[in-house]
Amino acid sequence: MLRLVEAFSGIGSQAKALENTGIPFETVMTVEWDINAILAYCLIHKKTIDTSEFENLSDEEVTDFLSACGLSNDSKQPMNDKALALLSPETRLQIYAAIKNTNNLVDIKKVRGESVPEDTDVFVYSFPCQDLSAARFWQKKAGGIRKEDKTRSGMLWEIERILSEMKSEGSKLPRILLMENVPAITGSRYSKDFGRWKHFLEKLGYINQSMVLDARNFGIPQGRERYFMVSVFTGDNEELQESVRQFYRNNNLEDRQHGECFHRRELELKDLLRTDYSNPIYRQEAIEYQPNETPSRHQISLDNPLIYRKDGTTESVVATITTTQDRNPNSGLVYCEPLKEGKPEWRYLTSRECFMLMGFDEEDYERIASFKRESPDKKGIFSNMSLDRMAGNSIVVDVLEEIFLQFPAVREMQDRYENPKAVSPEEKEWISSFFPIFRWGAKN
Incomplete structure (x- = not known):
């Protein structure tokens, strides 16, 4: 052993x-x-x-x-x-x-x-x-x-x-x-x-x-x-x-x-993206990763590829997962109809997707996400920022x-x-x- x-x-x-x-x-x-x-x-x-x-x-x-x-x-x-x-x-x-x-x-x-x-x-x-x-x-x-x-x-x-x-x-x-x-x-x-x-x-x-x-x-x-x-x-x-x-x-x-x-x-990107927004958890996570429309975010949309497009096609790979997706450049953008007013037609990779792109199972991520949802202490424990950081700091x-x-x-x-x-x-x-x-x- x-x-x-x-x-x-x-x-x-x-x-x-x-x-x-x-x-x-x-x-x-x-x-x-x-x-x-x-x-x-x-x-x-x-x-x-x-x-x-x-x-x-x-x-x-x-x-x-x-x-x-x-x-x-x-x-x-x-x-x-x-x-x-x-x-x-x-x-x-x-x-x-x-x-x-x-x-x-x-x-x-x-x-x-x-x-x-x-x-x-x-x-x-x-x-x-x-x-x-x-x-x-x-x-x-x-x-x-x-x-x-x-x-x-x-x-x-x-x-x-x-x-x-x-x-x-x-x-x-x-x-x-x-x-x-x-x-x-x-x-x-x-x-x-x-x-x-x-x-x-x-x-x-x-x-x-x-x-x-x-x-x-x-x-x-x-x-x-x-x-x-x-x-x-x-x-x-x-x-x-x-x-x-x-x-x-x-x-x-x-x-x-x-x-x-x-x-x-041999995983394909389409199998790791969570774009079924009839699932209320996936929908809420997507909303959290749709940024507000700002000049800097508009520039991000111009400089980074759509890895998932409106017609459902995907790129073959994403760029390196880093400790944050709200950056330029990032790992790529996912087409997404605005789920809330004032949001663009795209979102970042969610922390769930980043964990899976680092080789972890969705069940691994769900245990963490469930802890976050059930925790009486929301402040400072498993924010989206900390989840992104943990994925980016990990090894595939x-x-x-x-x-x-x-x-x-x-x-x-x-x-x-x-x-x-x-x-x-x-x-x-x-x-x-x-x-x-x-x-x-x-x-x-």
Whole structure:
């Protein structure tokens, strides 16, 4: 069974991908500070937020705990005590329960090497990408991942600290690391700092395998390129190092043909858009995503394609889902007759559609939406803005599935050299059934 740690876990696209693959796994720790993502993660992966175990706690005890956690209500800045006090006692208890139910350590800066569970198989870290944007560079704002600048994207170096502490304490390092970020991280502006990171991992005993993958090649109708780096622990075993390199050369997910052969599903955009407005929930969501007519919104209508048109035809893909659709450019516009006076004949993608375009099931989104509708505390919990942000900050589930499907084979290689008895009979059966799709030796 894979023991998974999700740093910067968001709404848990990593855990969702592993669930879909059928690979036996256990999430042993998460790290996420955004209260919206904390609640959403619990709703998606635990199906509910169970507060029953904690109802004997006073609101003061719950508030003191949350105040010390280092929470955020916008994923950018720490949440102050005044903002925490504005939430209802019930919502504070739900956040507390969600943290406990998902083994969430909340603040990456407070995570120590000793906090990482023993025998962690997969440690994933998708640190913030905001400071890698071209806009911040040209605006001469502090950006990048330079360690000394202490930017949000510089949270990468917290992972360096955690792994260094594990090493110095004699703890066993995670067997596989998985990093995700924007392709810009490999550009010339950041090459020195990112090279420093890769060199650090190599000194620890990892082999780094990099790839840029586009969601549209994995069955999702979204043009979304992201950089992934798999780091496999090999120590100083040169034979294992070569086996890992050969495996990834022969099973390169950047090879479009390989991706097309093995991805789980092929979704079409028309199947993900919710344009049946006889459904009162879909109708209300559409109304909320039809903006008011303004000069700036008119310009948006001129500059962005109609991905769903009046005659019912659709584009094949949408542009990258970002943290907001009310922007120029955006992911595309959906034709929609004005559902309220003063609205245009189009709308943005709804948060429901964005979640599905990130590979989540509609049932996952509906659990979140139901919580929003039923919550006694509407203020600051699951607004459309926060829902859009959670989708845009996530990772496409179907892409992760393909990456994770290679891990049992990598684990088998490690075990072959480290401890042949480490793989359980259940995993051996699963791996044996999956191995035929992999190419182990030289290509024919």
